[in-house]
Amino acid sequence: MTTAGTEPAPGLRDRKKRRTRAALAEAALRLVAERGLAQVTVEEISEAADVSPRTFFNYFACKDDALVGDHAGDVERLVARLAAAPPGAAVLTALRAALDEVIEEIHAERELWCLRMDVVARNPALLPRLLAGNAETERAIVEVVAARVGVDPDHGYPALVTAVSGAALRTAMARWAAHSDGPDLADLVDEAFAALAAGLPQPDRS
Amino acid sequence: MTTAGTEPAPGLRDRKKRRTRAALAEAALRLVAERGLAQVTVEEISEAADVSPRTFFNYFACKDDALVGDHAGDVERLVARLAAAPPGAAVLTALRAALDEVIEEIHAERELWCLRMDVVARNPALLPRLLAGNAETERAIVEVVAARVGVDPDHGYPALVTAVSGAALRTAMARWAAHSDGPDLADLVDEAFAALAAGLPQPDRS
């Protein structure tokens, strides 16, 4: 096979689209982080990215979408890794391991993600479109968890594990973004998942 | 004392306001449950409630708010109960107990809540405005949990417990609303919290 599966060559057109998309997303994040969501119009974002307002809506269905980004691919990979994980390990362990790639990508765009977490914290309406909370995202994970555990998706357990893990990831990300000199995101996620697996025991009062 | 602390007398004006608010909220829920969020305009909701569109916005800041309702009071009571709970019990136990009142109120408006859960499930953007996920709500609970446990609010543990408990409540409510012939909400919440306290052990495949 001739490198099938890998992108053959981005091409000028694709590169341009990526750049425009990134420019819009970054402009939106910076402006909103600075002024607040309501004080930034699509027109201003478009202007900062040097495209027309109409073009903004060719890339994002609404203003919010430019802020949260598109993580459909991340979720797909996460589901794939979870499905491929050895069946012996506990669900929480497998979920934590499957998050590695996502965490890596977040680290790779650390600055943008800090802006994003800041904006999301100040505008909770954006939250469900982030990594966790999205309806389709959750359903996909719930299904693969159910298959892994071997119970019916109605059983409640898969949905509980999924929602709870999402909440754990969220809090870890919030902490990570809050103080930039703190521990790595991976360590914070580890800590949260360990606490989950231990039944959330009361910590030593430090 | 002469019944101080209880509302002296609703008064015609207040009763009318309550009725208008309830009419708008119910009309919004029914219409959106039937047609979908995007296929219902504020004008139609107002018409169904027999008020002008402008009046709608006197009651709700946006269309979404009419669907999720206002639960600030519930959260206040929950925080108060949590703060007053005996300091000996585990956090999860105290949180579960503090949820009793909220669960009771949800049961009292079962039909509306089923509509609401249905609408929220189909429109995840509404999710963070519900009982769990709101920024202020979470912060208030995080603070009282931190005080209870005796750690700094930055410790991560309070935020984790809060977010995770919210997720547990959410999944229990979703299950409860999904099949109306199932167990009581209180039992489902109990089950979820028990699983949390046990460290989410893999269930028997039934």
Place this chain on the structure above:
DNA sequence: TATAAGTTTGCACAACCTGCAAGATTGCTT
């Protein structure tokens, strides 16, 4: 270069949401 395919843009338009001021309703006082 010519042609096809995809992208950007402007324009028109519906819906969302806010501020303001006028009119209606309610509560209170005399």
Place this chain on the structure above:
DNA sequence: AAGCAATCTTGCAGGTTGTGCAAACTTATA
């Protein structure tokens, strides 16, 4: 009962969001 003050409702004007359509433009391919 009448009048005054407070509150609620309503209409209107206007800015912003988001979509459909068709014309211009850019890129890919032959």
